[in-house]
Amino acid sequence: MAESTTTPATTPTTTPTTTAPVATDVPVEFDVTDEQRELRAAVRRFCAEQSDEAAVRRHMESEVGYDPAVWARLGGELGVLGLAVPEELGGAGAGLVEQAIVVEELGAALLCGPVLGTIGLALPALVAATPGPLRDELVPSLVDGTRTAALAAPEHAGLFDGHAITVGAVHAGDGWELTGVVNQVVDAPGADLLLVAASGPEGVALFAVPAAIEQVEVEPLTTLDLTRRQGTVRLREAPARLLAGADEIDGVLGHAFYVGSALLAAEQVGGAQHMLDATVAHARERLQFGRPIGSFQAVKHRLADMLVQVEHARSTAQHAAWALQSGADDPFLATSIAQATCSDAYYRVAADAIQLHGGIGFTWEHRAHLYYKRAVTDAALLGGAEIHRDRIAAAVLDHVVATPGVPPVADGRPAPS
Amino acid sequence: MTDADGRCTGGPLSTGADAERVQEAARAVVAEHDPRRVAAPEFLGACFDAGLSWVHFPEGLGGLGVSRGLQAVADAVLQGAGGPVPFWLNPIGYGMAAPTISEHARSPELARGWLRPLATTEDIWCQLFSEPGAGSDLAGLATSAVRDGDSWVVNGQKVWTSLAHRARWGLLLARSDPDQPKHRGLTYFVLDMTAPGVRTRPLRQMTGQAEFNEVFLDDARIPDEHRLGAVGDGWRVAMTTLMNERSAIGAGSAERGSGTIGDALSLWADRPHRRTPVLRDRLAGLWARAEAQRLTAARARRTATAGSPGPEGSVSKLVAAELNQDVYEFCMDLLGPEGTLYGSYEVRREGGRDADWRGAVQQRFLRSRANTIEGGTSEVLRNILGERVLGLPGEPRTDSGPWKEVPRG
Numbered sequence: 001m002a003e004s005t006t007t008p009a010t011t012p013t014t015t016p017t018t019t020a021p022v023a024t025d026v027p028v029e030f031d032v033t034d035e036q037r038e039l040r041a042a043v044r045r046f047c048a049e050q051s052d053e054a055a056v057r058r059h060m061e062s063e064v065g066y067d068p069a070v071w072a073r074l075g076g077e078l079g080v081l082g083l084a085v086p087e088e089l090g091g092a093g094a095g096l097v098e099q100a101i102v103v104e105e106l107g108a109a110l111l112c113g114p115v116l117g118t119i120g121l122a123l124p125a126l127v128a129a130t131p132g133p134l135r136d137e138l139v140p141s142l143v144d145g146t147r148t149a150a151l152a153a154p155e156h157a158g159l160f161d162g163h164a165i166t167v168g169a170v171h172a173g174d175g176w177e178l179t180g181v182v183n184q185v186v187d188a189p190g191a192d193l194l195l196v197a198a199s200g201p202e203g204v205a206l207f208a209v210p211a212a213i214e215q216v217e218v219e220p221l222t223t224l225d226l227t228r229r230q231g232t233v234r235l236r237e238a239p240a241r242l243l244a245g246a247d248e249i250d251g252v253l254g255h256a257f258y259v260g261s262a263l264l265a266a267e268q269v270g271g272a273q274h275m276l277d278a279t280v281a282h283a284r285e286r287l288q289f290g291r292p293i294g295s296f297q298a299v300k301h302r303l304a305d306m307l308v309q310v311e312h313a314r315s316t317a318q319h320a321a322w323a324l325q326s327g328a329d330d331p332f333l334a335t336s337i338a339q340a341t342c343s344d345a346y347y348r349v350a351a352d353a354i355q356l357h358g359g360i361g362f363t364w365e366h367r368a369h370l371y372y373k374r375a376v377t378d379a380a381l382l383g384g385a386e387i388h389r390d391r392i393a394a395a396v397l398d399h400v401v402a403t404p405g406v407p408p409v410a411d412g413r414p415a416p417s
Numbered sequence: 418m419t420d421a422d423g424r425c426t427g428g429p430l431s432t433g434a435d436a437e438r439v440q441e442a443a444r445a446v447v448a449e450h451d452p453r454r455v456a457a458p459e460f461l462g463a464c465f466d467a468g469l470s471w472v473h474f475p476e477g478l479g480g481l482g483v484s485r486g487l488q489a490v491a492d493a494v495l496q497g498a499g500g501p502v503p504f505w506l507n508p509i510g511y512g513m514a515a516p517t518i519s520e521h522a523r524s525p526e527l528a529r530g531w532l533r534p535l536a537t538t539e540d541i542w543c544q545l546f547s548e549p550g551a552g553s554d555l556a557g558l559a560t561s562a563v564r565d566g567d568s569w570v571v572n573g574q575k576v577w578t579s580l581a582h583r584a585r586w587g588l589l590l591a592r593s594d595p596d597q598p599k600h601r602g603l604t605y606f607v608l609d610m611t612a613p614g615v616r617t618r619p620l621r622q623m624t625g626q627a628e629f630n631e632v633f634l635d636d637a638r639i640p641d642e643h644r645l646g647a648v649g650d651g652w653r654v655a656m657t658t659l660m661n662e663r664s665a666i667g668a669g670s671a672e673r674g675s676g677t678i679g680d681a682l683s684l685w686a687d688r689p690h691r692r693t694p695v696l697r698d699r700l701a702g703l704w705a706r707a708e709a710q711r712l713t714a715a716r717a718r719r720t721a722t723a724g725s726p727g728p729e730g731s732v733s734k735l736v737a738a739e740l741n742q743d744v745y746e747f748c749m750d751l752l753g754p755e756g757t758l759y760g761s762y763e764v765r766r767e768g769g770r771d772a773d774w775r776g777a778v779q780q781r782f783l784r785s786r787a788n789t790i791e792g793g794t795s796e797v798l799r800n801i802l803g804e805r806v807l808g809l810p811g812e813p814r815t816d817s818g819p820w821k822e823v824p825r826g
Contacts, residue, residue: 030715030720280807283809292810297799301799301803303807303809304735304798304799304800304803304807305799307732308735312732315709316708316709318712319712337705337708337712389698390698393697396701397704400682402687407683407778409779412758
């Protein structure tokens with residue numbers, strides 16, 4: 001991957017996206033810069049070499065679930081794990097839009113690794129936490145990919161749920177000790193660091209716990225999607241350090257779940273686009289009744305609908321990342337629009353991909369089921385489409401009051417002349 | 418892509434000097450012909466003479482020969498001073514006829530003779546393309562044009578012609594050579610709608626109104642100089658017209674919660690006693706789809722500005738049409754028994770795009786059934802997305818021989 005070292009993402013201190021000669025050229029939503037194109041191409045090349053289908057299947061069946069060396073190259077050589085992390089913390093300081101491009105490509109390749117746990121949730125939580133030596137110590141190794149992290153905090157509808165805490169925290173000397181069980185922590189197996197929300201004497205707070213100590217047990221779970229691992233985290237008087245106190249945890253985890261939702265949407269776009277492309281290719285080559293099946297309108301129209309869904313998903317996912325980066329839109333709505341759209345789109349496209357592949361699409365051998373299972377999982381994580389539509393309804397429908405501008409409704413009586 | 422008036426934007430980059438020139442010309446027109454005092458035709462005539470009707474057209478033909486993106490600069494001044502939006506007054510004329518005429522008229526004198534009264538809206542224009550036997554398959558049309566000395570004799574029937582009853586001129590596509598394959602035997606004309614043999618009849622639609630017409634052509638004569646483009650080259654000329662039509666559709670609304678979804682939101686707010694959890698779920702889903710559509714249209718505009726139109730634009734018309742129907746179905750379900758009442762089925766002929774013409778919610782609901790048919794059916798649009806965007810193969814064809822041998826129903 002020698003050429004990748006020449007991309008902007010690998011040289012964060014000199015990249016135009018950070019030194020920003022943009023004073024005269026204010027970025028506009030949906031603009032695509034040359035730097036972004038190069039970034040996408042570099043990640044795509046890397047994935048083609050390091051995360052082809054054979055590699056995905058190998059990691060799927062391995063114990064850890066991913067290749068730590070590949071992950072470290074993503075962080076070190078390509079420098080694409082901390083694009084939204086400020087430079088002073090060791091990140092590239094490019095922005096969430098750039099990070100979303102990377103996650104989209106990783107999703108398209110189904111790259112195995114702690115994408116959601118580390119890039120999506122743990123790093124944004126750390127970035128949002130109060131500056132301090134603990135944060136300065138933890139962030140760089142996550143950015144360079146030498147260590148990984150998972151977030152063990154309860155969530156409902158893609159938002160932090162402080163009422164569902166299952167871990168207790170007590171003072172122990174200069175630090176803290178955590179005890180409790182957290183179910184279904186994404187990317188916990190293999191993680192070096194756990195960020196754990198726990199209830200202590202001063203309220204709910206966020207703590208950092210090293211995973212490789214005897215007071216911590218991570219039990220790997222068999223997941224529907226073998227490319228995205230989950231584990232049950234058991235803490236028994238585990239030594240912990242305080243990262244965010246009761247007064248800041250809502251802000252810290254609020255930010256983390258917003259960013260996680262936006263990046264998950266980007267991943268869904270990547271997977272859906274890949275499935276659409278693969279199915280179009282199949283429909284052009286597969287012959288039945290003496291002609292390519294893509295020439296039949298029943299097949300063609302389903303593919304056209306898949307295209308519409310992918311395009312809608314792309315627009316909403318980009319908007320969510322842009323909204324969080326620029327502050328141009330309400331993050332609550334922007335992430336819900338993206339999640340409601342992208343969760344449906346990826347699931348629908350992956351399901352239709354299996355249908356249009358016919359029998360081969362139902363085999364273990366074909367990769368369609370890998371994407372389908374990722375689509376199911378992505379839709380369920382951080383709130384599914386229905387939960388996000390409910391969030392939208394709560395925001396835009398439940399408290400509206402009548403205002404002028406109601407369209408006329410005919411009452412069946414002659415109009416006054 | 419187009420701006421709100423259906424004009425194409427983008428094109429070659431403009432210079433600051435051009436922008437200044439356009440702005441100055443517009444300010445001069447406004448100063449000399451205050452649109453709040455003079456009648457619309459006079460004002461629009463002054464705009465034409467100043468080259469501000471279509472700034473990218475040649476000088477003398479209502480343009481200044483500058484980038485079409487600068488139309489927005491002109492419109493900002495002209496409409497900012499209270500000038501009318503000409504597209505609304507003469508939609509087919511401004512949106513489709515003008516670009517076709519400027520590109521294909523046989524002489525600048527002819528073009529100018531048509532364009533100035535078009536621009537002033539003294540001459541309304543209509544489009545005579547669809548036929549009872551040629552809807553989605555436009556190139557299969559049967560109206561015949563037979564050469565007779567210096568003129569052509571036209572026979573046939575056109576349908577779905579909006580504004581035909583008010584139009585002075587019509588854009589006509591007719592078959593001049595039935596022995597050629599269907600796309601090659603067509604010729605494009607400008608038809609005098611007041612000529613003998615041209616008869617217009619209102620076509621009443623399911624809303625009760627008559628937005629459209631049928632036009633019957635019985636030995637109508639067209640001078641050869643009113644032909645646009647070469648004999649047999651009508652399909653290519655028609656593409657100029659249709660590209661300008663397609664680009665005018667599906668532009669999408671710019672504001673969140675505006676447009677069609679705004680009707681549903683307003684009704685929802687206005688009738689709390691009609692709300693149910695299931696309707697709430699439906700409306701939230703429609704709202705999210707409207708947002709995805711709005712953002713996709715915004716992305717398409719941005720991509721088009723950057724030079725390469727992507728699939729986002731092709732997606733817009735398809736989605737907008739189906740979303741419109743779903744939104745008004747929701748509105749009717751929200752209204753319940755109230756929705757079973759109607760304003761009036763009395764035939765109304767006044768065309769136009771104002772809110773009054775759209776009528777009450779019940780009428781908008783009925784009107785939305787046409788959205789997935791007009792301007793390209795959803796079935797044809799899905800073929801276009803499949804074949805032109807995704808590169809899928811077409812259906813095997815049975816209509817490639819001479820047109821007269823193609824089966825017709």
